Amino acid sequence: MSLDGSLGIRVNGEQRRVPSGVSVAEMVGGLGLDPLRVAVERNLQIVPRSSLGDICVEDGDDYEIVHFVGGG
Amino acid sequence: MTAQQGIKADNWTVAGRSFTSRLIVGTGKYKSLEENAAAVEASGAEIVTVAVRRVNISDPSQPRLTDFIDPKKVTYLPNTAGCFTADEAIRTLRLAREAGGWNLVKLEVLGEAKTLYPDMRETLRATEVLVKEGFEPMVYCVDDPIAAKQLEEAGAVAIMPLGAPIGSGLGIQNRVTIRLIVEGAGVPVLVDAGVGTASDAAVAMELGCDGVLMNTAIAEAKDPVLMARAMKAAVEAGRLAYLSGRMQKRRYADPSSPLAGLI
Numbered sequence: 001m002s003l004d005g006s007l008g009i010r011v012n013g014e015q016r017r018v019p020s021g022v023s024v025a026e027m028v029g030g031l032g033l034d035p036l037r038v039a040v041e042r043n044l045q046i047v048p049r050s051s052l053g054d055i056c057v058e059d060g061d062d063y064e065i066v067h068f069v070g071g072g
Numbered sequence: 073m074t075a076q077q078g079i080k081a082d083n084w085t086v087a088g089r090s091f092t093s094r095l096i097v098g099t100g101k102y103k104s105l106e107e108n109a110a111a112v113e114a115s116g117a118e119i120v121t122v123a124v125r126r127v128n129i130s131d132p133s134q135p136r137l138t139d140f141i142d143p144k145k146v147t148y149l150p151n152t153a154g155c156f157t158a159d160e161a162i163r164t165l166r167l168a169r170e171a172g173g174w175n176l177v178k179l180e181v182l183g184e185a186k187t188l189y190p191d192m193r194e195t196l197r198a199t200e201v202l203v204k205e206g207f208e209p210m211v212y213c214v215d216d217p218i219a220a221k222q223l224e225e226a227g228a229v230a231i232m233p234l235g236a237p238i239g240s241g242l243g244i245q246n247r248v249t250i251r252l253i254v255e256g257a258g259v260p261v262l263v264d265a266g267v268g269t270a271s272d273a274a275v276a277m278e279l280g281c282d283g284v285l286m287n288t289a290i291a292e293a294k295d296p297v298l299m300a301r302a303m304k305a306a307v308e309a310g311r312l313a314y315l316s317g318r319m320q321k322r323r324y325a326d327p328s329s330p331l332a333g334l335i
Contacts, residue, residue: 012126032132039124039171044163046170064126066167068137070108071123071153072098072238072287 007059018057025052028065038067082311084282086260087176087208087229089147093118094277095307096149096262098287102296105140111290112141115300119147121178121285123154124168143172149210151178156191158198165207176229177202178264178285180212188238188265192219196226203227212264215249217256224259231257232264232285235276239288241268244275254280270299270306277310278318 006017011031018027024047028035040047041064047055083090097117102108112120120141128134150168152161158181165177181198183191190213202209203226210230211223220231233253236242244250244266254261260282267273267286276284284307293299 012129014129016129031129033127033129037136037138037171038127039167041163041167046166049170064167065129066124067127067171068122068148068150068168069125070099070102070105070137071125071151072100072121 007057007061009057009059009061009063011063012065020057020059022057023053024055024057024063027057027063028052031065033065038065040065082315084260086210086282089176091118091147093304093307094283094311095273095303096121096283096285097290097300097303098285099137099141100153100287101291105135105137107296108137108291109140111296111300112146113300114297114304115290116304117146119149121149121151121287124150124152124164124171147176148172148174149176149178150174152180152198154182155180156182156194158194158201161194161198162201162205165202165209166205169207175206176208176210178212178232179209179228190214190234192216196222199223199226199228210262215246215253217249217252220253220261221256224257228259230260230262230282232262234265235263235272236266236268238265240266241289241292242266243268243272244279247275247279250276250281251279267303270302273303273306274310274313277307278314280314283307 005020007020009016025035035052043062083092093116095115095117096119097115098121099108152164155161155164161181179198181191181194183189192214199209199211208229210232211228212232213219215233223231235244262283262285263276263281264285267289273284290296290299
């Protein structure tokens with residue numbers, strides 16, 4: 001955690017900072033994404049859509065946020 | 073029953089879901105999402121394969137596949153393209169299930185980048201884990217009747233052997249083994265990969281396959297929408313030819329007009 005109280009996390013391989021106390025849903029929303037249209041993995045564990053709003057982001061978390069794209 | 077009704081009733085079923093179209097199309101390599109959607113429409117496909125990838129968090133406003141191809145109208149079949157281990161594939165499909173809620177998935181675990189041949193040891197291992205977790209995997213595999221049987225025993229809901237390497241467009245190079253797999257399988261068999269043009273799709277269907285899965289043959293045609301129409305027609309023609317039971321081959325000619333009454 002930094003002096004301003006924000007949390008350092010990694011999202012899709014990029015370093016990001018978020019205010020402490022935000023939920024995973026708020027973090028995803030803060031990136032401009034609709035939490036209902038993506039899947040979120042936190043520290044290699046799937047975060048079920050139903051609990052995105054209940055789980056708080058913690059310092060050092062590593063997230064993968066994915067969606068469907070064209071593929072064969 | 074008229075012939076038309078007969079054709080309509082010729083559905084196929086995978087993991088309890090029934091489909092009319094026997095053509096599954098990929099959604100990769102298109103110039104635009106609009107062209108992609110138009111090709112899917114023209115193909116008549118009821119299932120499309122899709123990949124699971126990171127969202128672009130630098131530009132979240134980019135157009136989305138789901139805005140062009142409605143997952144409520146077309147069944148999305150999440151794939152594991154690009155996965156080279158069972159663990160990567162399983163992780164990808166767990167995310168796919170969370171993103172879309174589907175258990176019906178396409179498993180492919182690749183062995184090497186050059187040939188994109190499947191790694192069957194990892195593919196079988198992934199199939200076993202996925203089935204335990206409630207997935208219904210349609211599995212890309214080698215054209216080996218024994219491996220196909222092992223996948224089926226592990227719970228694969230469809231066997232999808234390659235007809236030639238992914239994206240090669242070489243056509244069905246292995247008619248003998250595809251036919252052996254079809255004859256031995258208790259689940260649907262679909263040729264996945266290798267089709268280059270319409271006649272290739274017809275060949276796959278004439279061998280008795282339940283369907284064909286393709287991407288590049290449509291996406292890399294000069295006119296993908298027209299090729300999608302061609303593939304739809306070819307899959308239907310091949311299926312009808314298979315059902316009709318083709319004539320025996322002869323080594324020499326046999327006249328079609330009667331010899332009696334010749335002047």
